Amino acid sequence: MNVRAGMAVAIAAALLVGAGPIGAANGASAAPARSGSSPFTLQQDQIDADEVRMDVALRPNGTAEWTVEFWMHLDDNESTTAFASLRDDIRDDPANHTRAFADRMRETVSTASNATGREMSVGGFDVGAKRQSFAREYGVVRYTFRWQGFAAVEGDDLRAGDALEGIYLDDGTRLLIAWPDGYERTAVTPEPDEDRDRAVIWRGSETDFVSGEPRVVVTAVGSGPPTAALAAVTVVLLGGAAAGWWYYTRRADRVDDGSAGPEPAPDAESPRVDSAETELPPSATTDAEQADATATDDAPDPELLSNEEQVLRLLRERGGRLKQQTVVEELDWTDAKTSKVVSGLREAGKLESFRLGRENVLSLPDGDDELVADTGDDSAE
Template identity: 30%
Template sequence: MEQRFLLETKEEEDMFRKYSDWRYFSNHFIQNVTSLVNEAKLRTGREDMAVPLESFKLTISGSGSYKVIRYRFEWIEFADSTGGQIIIGDVFEVEGLFLLGDGILDITVSSGYVIESVSPPGDADSGIDLRWNNVTNLESGEPEVVLRQRAFGVGAILREHAIMIISVILVLGIGSFSVWYFRFGKKAEKRVKGVAQPPEVQFELQDDEEKVVDLLRATGGRLYQSTVAERLEFSRSKTSKLLTSMEKEGRIRREKKGRQKVVILTNETRD
């Protein structure tokens, strides 16, 4: 779960303090997620479904009046694996799975997979990234996404255990919305049974947006978009998506120059 704060009012500062407090994270978010996973386990019959306590992480990044709080966890056996396919969908039958009740749903598939079928079709589909603009329009059990391993893949792509990393973005001060990001990874290692201790709060040095801001500040406030991708070693697709988000937030603007785009820091971000 990722929450972004523009700390321009006392209310926003109070909200930031609340959500960055480990006690809130432990007493509310972890308990809510654990309850949802237990319900999904009963509904799907996948007995190995779990969210290891040690996988919960709280990180804080950002600078000045712009802060980002990220909640992260692993969901083992999120999807069903059968007949050489991974099928996503049955956990969406659990009421309240989307903790904020609305928002955007993104599913990102790693390079080891291809999307075989999607129902209902997403509002955006790049072949790797799927997006539904409002989860309230989805019925129980939707969306259903079927993945299969790429023909050239090597053994470890399709696994009995699928790990799900879930993020939610809540933007305060501009009007709020939420985004759920689902990404599939490799099979989880077997975990030692027993009571795990609460993970420590980890502070990230920078997120991707802050890297872009620092790069632009160091180069006079403007760079070609292709140069941003090259300097930060981001793919063109990732750079475009990241800059589009930053442009909507008012952190940068872009101007067309010939066949290229120039990325320019806004005055507010320069300060």
């Protein structure tokens, strides 16, 4: 018999405690002997298990946490009394009940390690017994242990099942393999008898494993290379960050670091307007909808304009009149810097200002031929 077939029989023999010698050791070519209504004999108390549940929980490092449960119907006084006695024995001396099981599993894991070429070990054995009620009463004996190296770790993939290749499942036996959170199913062979959230189940009454089975391959979610869309978004974000830094440094070079001074009084020659008698034209509002419709595609880049040119351009875009506070908001300047630039333009005769309530309003002087020359914007002619 080949090594893998022997390994499968060995696993079955080890898990069916007391069912017979390990197949790999004695050259058996078939599954452990079974009797029609009593397929599994548990320990030496001759209590027959009606169901065997093998649950294998994979971990990202390839270790598997194993739970093997033997379920027995407690249909009469005899079976109930026998299970109660076994449960008491397990509680009083659990090591005695794990010793033979652990010895068989160590031989089994050694056989699996030789067959797969992967380093393996087993430990952490424990046993417990309890009664369980569903539609009927059960006595359950549960063995738990840890099998290191059970699954192969290949990059972001976990590949499990080769250590169980060809394992025989009796009609009353099921095998469940579960994978960790953060992994998704990539391949499962053969098709499971039942799918669960992050787990698959095979039942002996429905599945016979052949060479290369069972196999479960799962992959860490999001472990692959970034998609083209993600790469494009990354490029856009990096480009935006670079442009923002360039803009910030350019503006920083132009910021006037003079301290803030008092708001300049209206020019003595500028007419004073009573806010109760005069209403600003719509062009004086700061609503973004009043953006200039006369701007052309070949207009100069605002970043290349001087501070004064930026104020004059903004005035033209807003119909020749706007509040000084609008300049602060639109150009993102400080009050002090705005006041200094406005004062220089007013002294040069390139704009006028007057009070409207508590607001300082800026306006272009009569005729803007000079303004056109200053800003280099020929679209207004």
